[in-house]
Amino acid sequence: MTSRWTTAVLDTDLPGGWAVARSPEGFLFDDNGALFPREWLKRQDLSILAEHGIGHLDGEPVYLLELHSPLDIPGCHWKGLRAFMLEGDHTLYKVLGYAAQIGTWAREHRFCGSCGKRMSQIPLERAMYCDACDLRHYPRISPSMIVLITRGDEVLLARSPRFVTGVYSTLAGFAEPGESAEDCLVREVREEVSIEVKNIQYMGSQCWPFPHSMMLGFHAEYAGGDIVPQEDEIEDAQWFNVHDLPPLPASRSIARYLIDLYVARRLGHAEPVLPG
Numbered sequence: 001m002t003s004r005w006t007t008a009v010l011d012t013d014l015p016g017g018w019a020v021a022r023s024p025e026g027f028l029f030d031d032n033g034a035l036f037p038r039e040w041l042k043r044q045d046l047s048i049l050a051e052h053g054i055g056h057l058d059g060e061p062v063y064l065l066e067l068h069s070p071l072d073i074p075g076c077h078w079k080g081l082r083a084f085m086l087e088g089d090h091t092l093y094k095v096l097g098y099a100a101q102i103g104t105w106a107r108e109h110r111f112c113g114s115c116g117k118r119m120s121q122i123p124l125e126r127a128m129y130c131d132a133c134d135l136r137h138y139p140r141i142s143p144s145m146i147v148l149i150t151r152g153d154e155v156l157l158a159r160s161p162r163f164v165t166g167v168y169s170t171l172a173g174f175a176e177p178g179e180s181a182e183d184c185l186v187r188e189v190r191e192e193v194s195i196e197v198k199n200i201q202y203m204g205s206q207c208w209p210f211p212h213s214m215m216l217g218f219h220a221e222y223a224g225g226d227i228v229p230q231e232d233e234i235e236d237a238q239w240f241n242v243h244d245l246p247p248l249p250a251s252r253s254i255a256r257y258l259i260d261l262y263v264a265r266r267l268g269h270a271e272p273v274l275p276g
């Protein structure tokens with residue numbers, strides 16, 4: 001199966017194509033979705049911070065207009081990426097997720113982190129360049145480990161104070177310099193619930209554009225210790241029986257996939273597909 005959406009670095013001097021507009025309030029959308037004829041969109045009175053050619057959807061070029069601020073356009077509204085992830089068409093979410101990461105990177109890399117001078121985008125490469133330092137700055141991706149810990153029929157799930165009321169999820173955390181994926185996983189589990197794990201197994205990955213995580217998903221078995229939730233980070237953590245689970249995270253998250261996969265294997269049900 002060929003993908004409907006492929007990323008590319010397109011020349012912004014060429015006319016035509018589709019465009020998405022992103023402001024601090026999210027993406028612009030109307031009854032037809034979040035893709036607008038680019039020439040029409042550029043005729044609106046937008047405060048454009050930067051324009052990027054980001055790829056092809058069904059063979060048509062797609063551009064991102066990154067805006068300083070949202071603008072009222074009759075019949076149009078603004079909506080955050082998370083809402084598109086939860087409700088929208090999956091391909092559109094992939095387009096917008098990529099656009100959001102490019103927009104964030106472009107917004108945060110206008111000036112060189114080394115000398116402070118304004119940088120310019122390298123033509124046909126997704127990189128900002130500082131002439132004075134001869135430095136290239138690429139989009140930032142933050143590797144994060146996510147792990148489902150199990151003990152027979154039980155799974156360890158936790159909730160952070162930031163979660164929707166009642167929802168419990170797998171443990172996750174960002175990799176630090178000097179760590180392997182496994183080192184990070186063991187440290188995060190110790191920090192967040194104070195237990196030890198064994199038989200760490202890689203299960204798959206997912207791009208998580210909130211704002212630029214690359215989730216590396218694992219399964220691990222309980223090896224010892226009692227749960228002690230990390231102050232401030234973990235509101236509650238418990239062992240839940242696969243027959244009696246609490247409200248779980250959104251179905252497009254790898255957290256949900258890791259849980260659903262284990263439960264399906266345990267109960268002999270059909271296995272879920274890893275969401276992209």
Ligand SMILES: NC(=O)C1=CN([C@@H]2O[C@H](COP(=O)(O)OP(=O)(O)OC[C@H]3O[C@@H](n4cnc5c(N)ncnc54)[C@H](O)[C@@H]3O)[C@@H](O)[C@H]2O)C=CC1
Nearest residue numbers: 142144146172173174175208210211213215253254255256
């Ligand atoms: N797709 C999924 O199923 C899930 C994705 N996630 C994502 O995983 C990521 C990590 O999870 P958390 O528990 O929040 O991380 P965490 O346990 O490492 O704690 C968050 C803390 O890490 C620090 N931090 C923030 N950004 C960082 C970075 N880029 N590098 C290093 N440290 C950073 C901050 O102090 C922040 O308060 C988040 O982006 C979160 O949204 C988390 C759970 C499920």
Ligand SMILES: [Mg+2]
Nearest residue numbers: 171172173192
């Ligand atoms: Mg965490």
Ligand SMILES: [Zn+2]
Nearest residue numbers: 112115130133
């Ligand atoms: Zn510089």
